[in-house]
Amino acid sequence: MNINWFKYASPAAFYPLAGRMIPWFAGVAAVLVVLSLLWGFLGTADQLGGSNPQKEYYRIIYIHVAGAWMSMWLYLVLAGWSAIGLVFNTRLSFMMAKAVAPTGAIFTFIALWTGAFWGRPSWGTYWDWDPRLTSELILFFLYIGYIALHSAIDDTRRADRAAALLAIVGLVMLPVIYWSINCPDPTQCAALHQRSAPGSIHPSIRWPMLGVTLGFWSYSFAVAFARLRDIILLREKDSAWVQGLLQGEPKQ
Amino acid sequence: MLGTFISILGRDLTLALRRRTDVLTVLFFFLIVVSLFPLGVGSERALLRELGPGVVWVAALLASMLALERLFAADHEDGTLEQMLLTPQPLGLLVLAKVLAHWLLTGLPLVLIAPLIAMQYHLQDSQMLIMMASLLLGTPTLGLIGAIGAALTLGLRGGGILLSLLILPLYIPILIYGEGAVTVSAIALADAEPYLMLLGALLLLALLLGPWAAAAALRISVE
Numbered sequence: 001m002n003i004n005w006f007k008y009a010s011p012a013a014f015y016p017l018a019g020r021m022i023p024w025f026a027g028v029a030a031v032l033v034v035l036s037l038l039w040g041f042l043g044t045a046d047q048l049g050g051s052n053p054q055k056e057y058y059r060i061i062y063i064h065v066a067g068a069w070m071s072m073w074l075y076l077v078l079a080g081w082s083a084i085g086l087v088f089n090t091r092l093s094f095m096m097a098k099a100v101a102p103t104g105a106i107f108t109f110i111a112l113w114t115g116a117f118w119g120r121p122s123w124g125t126y127w128d129w130d131p132r133l134t135s136e137l138i139l140f141f142l143y144i145g146y147i148a149l150h151s152a153i154d155d156t157r158r159a160d161r162a163a164a165l166l167a168i169v170g171l172v173m174l175p176v177i178y179w180s181i182n183c184p185d186p187t188q189c190a191a192l193h194q195r196s197a198p199g200s201i202h203p204s205i206r207w208p209m210l211g212v213t214l215g216f217w218s219y220s221f222a223v224a225f226a227r228l229r230d231i232i233l234l235r236e237k238d239s240a241w242v243q244g245l246l247q248g249e250p251k252q
Numbered sequence: 253m254l255g256t257f258i259s260i261l262g263r264d265l266t267l268a269l270r271r272r273t274d275v276l277t278v279l280f281f282f283l284i285v286v287s288l289f290p291l292g293v294g295s296e297r298a299l300l301r302e303l304g305p306g307v308v309w310v311a312a313l314l315a316s317m318l319a320l321e322r323l324f325a326a327d328h329e330d331g332t333l334e335q336m337l338l339t340p341q342p343l344g345l346l347v348l349a350k351v352l353a354h355w356l357l358t359g360l361p362l363v364l365i366a367p368l369i370a371m372q373y374h375l376q377d378s379q380m381l382i383m384m385a386s387l388l389l390g391t392p393t394l395g396l397i398g399a400i401g402a403a404l405t406l407g408l409r410g411g412g413i414l415l416s417l418l419i420l421p422l423y424i425p426i427l428i429y430g431e432g433a434v435t436v437s438a439i440a441l442a443d444a445e446p447y448l449m450l451l452g453a454l455l456l457l458a459l460l461l462g463p464w465a466a467a468a469a470l471r472i473s474v475e
Contacts, residue, residue: 138421138424141417141420141421142421144417145417145418145421148414148417148418149404149405149414149418152405152408152409152410152414153408158472158473158475161472162404162469162472162473165400165404165465165468165469165472166400166404166418168465169400169422169465170421170422172422173421173422176425
């Protein structure tokens with residue numbers, strides 16, 4: 001079988017494909033997130049408190065953990081597309097990286113925000129410099145740095161390559177964020193997060209949590225593709241196929 | 253190769269010594285920032301002892317930031333940088349020489365002035381030595397990481413502010429270990445050793461990858 005892997009590396013070929021995929025990903029995202037959250041909010045028992053009804057708020061976990069996972073994963077995706085762009089010099093890879101960055105920043109923000117909302121009733125504080133929360137904050141700064149550098153450079157080619165290099169340099173922080181549960185000095189940081197493995201979570205919590213994560217993932221695809229289509233149109237506005245599109249050729 | 257390294261180093265040092273104010277500005281910035289804290293939070297001895305290590309390190313980060321803006325700027329403006337990019341010498345080596353010159357002019361003075369800060373903050377003598385050691389290991393890393401940011405923001409509008417936005421998050425591990433070393437040395441001197449080792453490891457890693465990444469960034473910015 002002879003597949004042309006590079007067919008969709010051209011923006012002109014990928015534009016209609018992305019357009020066709022957006023509704024699917026958006027639909028899957030909506031179904032997964034709504035069903036998983038309904039299951040998580042209404043269908044799971046109070047796992048933490050036993051007799052204490054105050055502990056119902058642990059259900060923030062479904063959004064908090066899924067958001068935190070996506071924030072790290074999307075940074076990896078961002079750095080991955082940046083590396084591919086720098087190595088193979090493909091325009092679409094840089095556009096992908098640029099399209100993913102805002103979604104990653106939003107998920108990081110969601111993880112921080114829900115973390116604060118969880119911390120207030122649990123530990124009596126919105127913010128406690130917990131190593132993992134702090135490292136999420138650093139991740140948020142990394143995303144902001146990427147977006148700021150990209151928008152500060154007018155020349156698209158330089159902006160793409162400079163921001164890509166920054167994303168790869170920032171990658172050294174990702175292991176720090178992932179393993180930040182190990183505090184170098186336990187007397188110095190009050191760790192709110194404990195080490196945990198997916199297998200050790202009660203199944204009725206684990207499955208909705210994975211459902212929300214997959215839903216968020218699907219949402220990321222849909223939003224990134226939508227943003228990608230805008231970027232493609234903007235950058236290719238002088239090319240023949242975009243001009244044809246503008247002059248009302250059959251919609252793709 | 254070594255000849256190139258030495259000649260770039262010598263050139264940068266000579267240039268800086270002809271304009272001494274540039275070097276002194278950074279040093280005095282560091283001193284002023286450090287001196288502002290007791291005025292802002294009060295001058296109780298116990299409080300200052302607690303704050304000292306963190307304040308010194310944050311001030312060192314900011315001072316390093318301030319100085320980095322100029323690392324490649326002058327050479328970029330007069331075209332020297334483009335000539336350097338055209339030479340057959342490995343660009344990483346040139347960057348390393350520039351960073352070393354930069355550290356000798358702005359990082360090393362901070363290490364040497366640390367005893368004065370330690371007195372201001374009533375730190376013990378042993379803590380002062382650990383502070384000097386941590387600055388000695390940490391400030392070159394700041395320069396090596398910062399060089400990447402300086403190269404990326406070369407010639408941009410508002411490059412200085414952008415530089416701090418890009419680089420300060422990457423400085424955080426150095427801040428944590430540098431401050432940690434000085435803080436724990438108040439209790440037992442031997443406790444500071446792991447922190448210093450981590451700082452040393454970060455320095456080695458930065459020496460290995462930093463010049464290479466900064467060279468790639470320079471090529472992107474100048475092409």
